[in-house]
Amino acid sequence: MRETDCPTVSVDPLRPLDPARLGDHIDRLYRAAVGLCGSHADAEDLVQETYVQVLRKPRLLRSDDDLGYLMRVLRNTFYSRYRSEARRPRENPLEEHEELVEGRPLAQPATAAEASEVIAAVAALPEPYRETVAAVDLAGLSYKEAARALRTREGTVMSRLSRGREQIADALGYTS
């Protein structure tokens, strides 16, 4: 190849990931982890493992999307270490949690049992739907952020989200 044929590349600036800022995302990451795992205990382990992985070495990111990056690591960690456990049937997946679980579906005060039903409905979704609902509806990522975190396209995020939500509504006994 002649030198004049060589493509010239421009690259977005990068910034170091600041460990001090990562603590801001614990709650949102934990929500996503509960949805993925269907268990508070597993979610706690998963979030901690995610942070340990991220903090293990210095990291550079191209955007300000720390949460999206954390979500991607959380997802990869879940699939590599926790998926087989999450697939095992649990008799009472939320029974072991002494932590507060409050829910207000449809703007009504919800009992812990109702919240448990919602979480169980998410955990029962097929994985592509589950991770999408966890990223958008539980962690609060935008479609674009979720697409980056889940390594897919925004259109795919939207369609999976729609199907996932419908299955959750069915599981919760929705009637028109």
Add this chain to the structure above:
Amino acid sequence: MEGSPGSDKELFAVAALRGLELRAPLRLRERIEAESERARGPARRRRLSLGGALAGLTAAAALLVVLLLPGGAGGPTVVEAAELGTRPATEPAPGPGQPKLLDASAFGLPFPDWAEKFGWEPSGRRVDEIDGRRAVTVFYEKAGREIAYTIVSGNSLPAPEPSAGARREGTPLRYVALDGRTVVTWERGGRTCILSGEGVAATTLLDLAGWKGLGAVPF
């Protein structure tokens, strides 16, 4: 929060999901805070140490430091050059050359043949110019994963900051995770070499980077 539901059924599910008030347990927060503090500690100490050292430097020395930074030295940063590894190959994979080497080289440096020892087969090649430097990249594949080995022309480039240090077969290496991609950089013959891959352990990349093939791979 994005994701407006498109039907009453979705609205029902969204209301249930977003109404959940799940908070991370206090013990988890404390453990993560401890991890964050541990991660911040060494960098903070380095900064303090560097600050103390710099206090004694003259203006001329400070100017020299500025000139040695990536922009002053000319050429890309290691991070920018590592981006070439995310682009597709534009030329066929090089074949085997001398023992433990491929039939491909850049700026007098042959690329290693990792197939026999490590199972990484060459899969393609590309040549670029980036910020006035030529860069030759050879891609390797193994079990569906791809890594990229880039050699950049000209003087060596500064290692990215922050980055971690390691040593293999006597060669000092620096490595950093770049938006999910691990990047290892080191010098061979005064040139900057960069090995990067996604979903490949840093230790794997470090082992490959430092491998000398019992002297067959010139450093």
